[in-house]
Amino acid sequence: MDDATSTAILANMNSSFRPFDTPLQSGEVALVGAGPGDVGLLTLAAANLIQDCDVIVYDALVSDAVMALASVHAEKVFAGKRGGKPSAQQSDICDTLVSLAQAGKRVVRLKGGDPFVFGRGGEEIRALADANIPFRVIPGITSGIAAPAMAGIPVTDRTVNGALAFLTGHEAAEKSRMDWQALVAAFPVLVIYMGTKNLPSIAENLVCAGMQSSTPVAILHAVSTPEEQQDYGTLNDVLLGNLQGISPAIVVIGEVVNERREWR
Secondary structure, rough: OOHHHHHHHHHHHHHHHOOOOOOOOOOOOOOOOOEEEHHOOOOOOHHHHHOOOEEEEEOOOOOHHHHHHOOOOOOOEEOOOOOOOOOHEEEEEHHHHHHHOOOOEEEEEEEOOOOOOOOOOOHHHHHHHOOOOEEEEEEOOHHHHHHHHHOOOOOOOOOOOOOOOEEEEHHOOOOOOOHHHHHHHHOOOOOEEEOOOHHHHHHHHHOOOOOOOOOEEEEEEOOOOOHHHHEEEEEHHHOOOOOOOOOOOOOEEEEHHHHHHOOO
């Protein structure tokens, strides 16, 4: 590639690039990560777009403090999902985003944590792309990183682990795709999203696969919000019913829990 061609390509890339927080255009959708809950943990782009849009389609894990940033003129559409409770169907959410954009609305799809970490953001951008709807993605601080950090738990520590696995608690269902023995063998630290409901099954699977029952466990609910609760114990405590926690929560399993240092 000659210098002239390289210069032309770079010029085209620069001319088409827009800052993440550029105001939405009519008929555009932004998938925005709302982080773990505290407003101060939003990205600047997320805060700007939340304050300047026509419609916010938000899920159940978006905090009231974050929603309070929205313009009083913005329409707010709840599209939350909660296990075992009446919830919006994903296909309906995708259809809603498409129809709002086609009506010329500037839409923020607001999702707790990060849109692409167990947030079904991939399904939503595919639906938007298939309908030729322009969209952008604003990453958020995923709760699997933020919750342990706020609790003073290092999810990686060179004295403990050189590998880390993120998984969803739904994988403890009867039709689990998880190879529990391989998981235990490969990953000394596990961070489980939505792990409270099936935690007894998860603990049983892990212990049967070779993890020590004395392995420490942290259950972190609504960390960084006024509703925050932290519960600590071991896999054995979970099996005995002595450690349950509140749902929804991030569950951290591994020796890094013992490296926790309170900083707030």
